[in-house]
Amino acid sequence: MNELANSTVLSAPQVAHSFQREKQWRVMYRRFTKNKLAVFGGVIVLVLILTALFAPLIAPYDPVFSQDYLHTLQPPGPGHILGTDDLGRDIFSRIVFGARLSIQAALISVGIAIVFGVPIGLITGYVGGFWDEWVVMRFVDAFQAFPSLILALAMASALGGGFYNAMIAIGIGFLPSFIRITRAQVLTVKNLEYVQAAKAIGSSDLRIMFLHVLPNTLGPVIVQMTLSMAAAIIAEAGLSYLGLGARPEQASWGSMLNIAQGYLNVQPLLALWPGIAIFVVVLGFNLFGDGVREMFDPKLN
Numbered sequence: 001m002n003e004l005a006n007s008t009v010l011s012a013p014q015v016a017h018s019f020q021r022e023k024q025w026r027v028m029y030r031r032f033t034k035n036k037l038a039v040f041g042g043v044i045v046l047v048l049i050l051t052a053l054f055a056p057l058i059a060p061y062d063p064v065f066s067q068d069y070l071h072t073l074q075p076p077g078p079g080h081i082l083g084t085d086d087l088g089r090d091i092f093s094r095i096v097f098g099a100r101l102s103i104q105a106a107l108i109s110v111g112i113a114i115v116f117g118v119p120i121g122l123i124t125g126y127v128g129g130f131w132d133e134w135v136v137m138r139f140v141d142a143f144q145a146f147p148s149l150i151l152a153l154a155m156a157s158a159l160g161g162g163f164y165n166a167m168i169a170i171g172i173g174f175l176p177s178f179i180r181i182t183r184a185q186v187l188t189v190k191n192l193e194y195v196q197a198a199k200a201i202g203s204s205d206l207r208i209m210f211l212h213v214l215p216n217t218l219g220p221v222i223v224q225m226t227l228s229m230a231a232a233i234i235a236e237a238g239l240s241y242l243g244l245g246a247r248p249e250q251a252s253w254g255s256m257l258n259i260a261q262g263y264l265n266v267q268p269l270l271a272l273w274p275g276i277a278i279f280v281v282v283l284g285f286n287l288f289g290d291g292v293r294e295m296f297d298p299k300l301n
Contacts, residue, residue: 063089071084073085105167106166110228152169185217227289
C-alpha cells in the first residue's frame, strides 16, 4: 500500500509536467494558426514536399530522357500543359521533378549548417573564454563579412561545381548564422536558476549542455532553419543558373532558367514557369518561417 502511495506521489510531478507541455503545444498551435499567411505558407511547403515525394506519379513524362525534337519550344497546349523546352522535354514534368532538387538543396545545406553550427555555438557559448571570444567568434565575423551567395559561389567554384558540392558550399555559408544564434541563446540560458541547480547537484557539463541548455535554445534555431531553407533554394537556383550547381540536363529550376535565357525572344514562357516556381516556394517558406517565429515568441498569447 505504501509502495502504491509512493508511486502515486512520484508520478504526480510527471503528470503535471506532461499536462504543462500539452498546454504549451496548444498555445503554440494557436499562435501559428492565428497567422493566416503562415498557414498559407505551410500549405505551400506541404504541397512542395508531396510533389517531391510523388513526382513520378504526378509528372506525365520523364524529365530528362523524354525528348521530342519535332515539338521543341512549344507553347502550352494539349499533352504539354506548360509547353516544351529546347529539346522537346515537357516543362511541367521538369518543374515537378525540380521540386525534388529544391527540397534536397534545403535539407542538405541547412542540415550541414545545423549539424556543425549548433554544437559549435553550444560549446563555445557554454565554455566561453578565449576560445569563444577570440577564435570562434572572430571566425564567424570574418565569414559574415562576405555576402552568403558570393561566398557560396566562391566555395562552389573551389570544390569543382556539381549539385552536392554546391550544397556543401551553401551549408558552409549558413554556418555563421547558426553558430551565432545558438551561442546567443546559450549565453542567456546557462545563467538561469535551473542550470545553476543542475551544477549544484553535481551534473557534468556535458549533461547540462545537452539535457538542460540545448533543448531551451532550439526555438530560434528552428525559426532560422525554416528561413534558411528559403535562402538555400534561392542559392541553389542561382548556382545552377551559373553552371555551378545541378547539371543542365537535371530538372533544376535554376538550370531551366539558364536554358531559357537563350530563347527569351522566341519563347519567353520558358523562363516564366521556373521563375514562378522559385517565387512561390520561397514565399511559402518565408511565410511559414514567420509563423514558426510567432509560435516560439513568449510575448504573444
